[in-house]
Amino acid sequence: MLGWNQIYLQNSHSPAVRRSRRFVATMLAPAFFFLICFYLYPTVFNIANSLTDLSLFGLKRGVEWVGVNNYIELVTSPDFRRVLWHTASG
Numbered sequence: 001m002l003g004w005n006q007i008y009l010q011n012s013h014s015p016a017v018r019r020s021r022r023f024v025a026t027m028l029a030p031a032f033f034f035l036i037c038f039y040l041y042p043t044v045f046n047i048a049n050s051l052t053d054l055s056l057f058g059l060k061r062g063v064e065w066v067g068v069n070n071y072i073e074l075v076t077s078p079d080f081r082r083v084l085w086h087t088a089s090g
Contacts, residue, residue, distance in 0.1 A: 052063045074080055
């Protein structure tokens with residue numbers, strides 16, 4: 001008597017299973033494309049920009065790398081705790 005894992009492994013290399021997997025991958029490809037384009041790329045781009053001295057008001061052309069100094073300045077700002085409280089409390 002074959003166990004379920006042996007039956008699965010035995011059937012997983014059949015042409016019908018391969019066609020089915022290829023079909024599923026083809027149907028999921030556009031979804032992954034849009035996830036990457038509209039979620040992953042902007043997230044990575046914004047994280048990279050947050051580590052520079054980019055100013056949206058002056059739109060400086062030469063952007064300097066400042067690392068986590070922007071976040072240190074944010075957390076040590078006297079207004080940060082008040083603004084965080086107003087945001088959290090609704």
